[in-house]
Amino acid sequence: xxxxxxxxxxxxxxxxxxxxxxxxxxxxxxxxxxxxxxxxxxxxxxxxxxxxxxxxxxxxxxxxxxxxxxxxxxxxxxxxxxxxxxxxxxxxxxxxxxxxxxxxxxxxxxxxxxxxxx
Numbered sequence: 182x183x184x185x186x187x188x189x190x191x192x193x194x195x196x197x198x199x200x201x202x203x204x205x206x207x208x209x210x211x212x213x214x215x216x217x218x219x220x221x222x223x224x225x226x227x228x229x230x231x232x233x234x235x236x237x238x239x240x241x242x243x244x245x246x247x248x249x250x251x252x253x254x255x256x257x258x259x260x261x262x263x264x265x266x267x268x269x270x271x272x273x274x275x276x277x278x279x280x281x282x283x284x285x286x287x288x289x290x291x292x293x294x295x296x297x298x299x
Contacts, residue, residue: 189207
């Protein structure tokens with residue numbers, strides 16, 4: 182269990198400037214089992230921006246996908262879609278997962294209606 186309650190001062194591996202690793206950031210990192218950051222927020226942001234422009238979208242080369250269901254942009258491969266019958270209205274629906282029958286599948290219109298009812 183994480184019990185650090187004070188901020189820490191760390192030194193950036195790139196620019197050698199000191200930066201504060203706050204207690205709440207430490208808790209966030211500990212909860213996710215991340216190691217302490219080696220770079221200050223500015224250097225992390227510049228590395229992330231450089232990685233995104235050189236690799237065409239961050240983690241896309243590693244097989245990760247983020248964002249909506251329509252892929253293709255930002256150098257991502259087209260996301261595979263599967264046909265299913267909507268459990269509510271019976272129309273054909275395109276979904277980003279392979280339906281296995283264990284849960285209901287909804288078309289986009291019925292999904293929006295279902296989502297609002299929660």
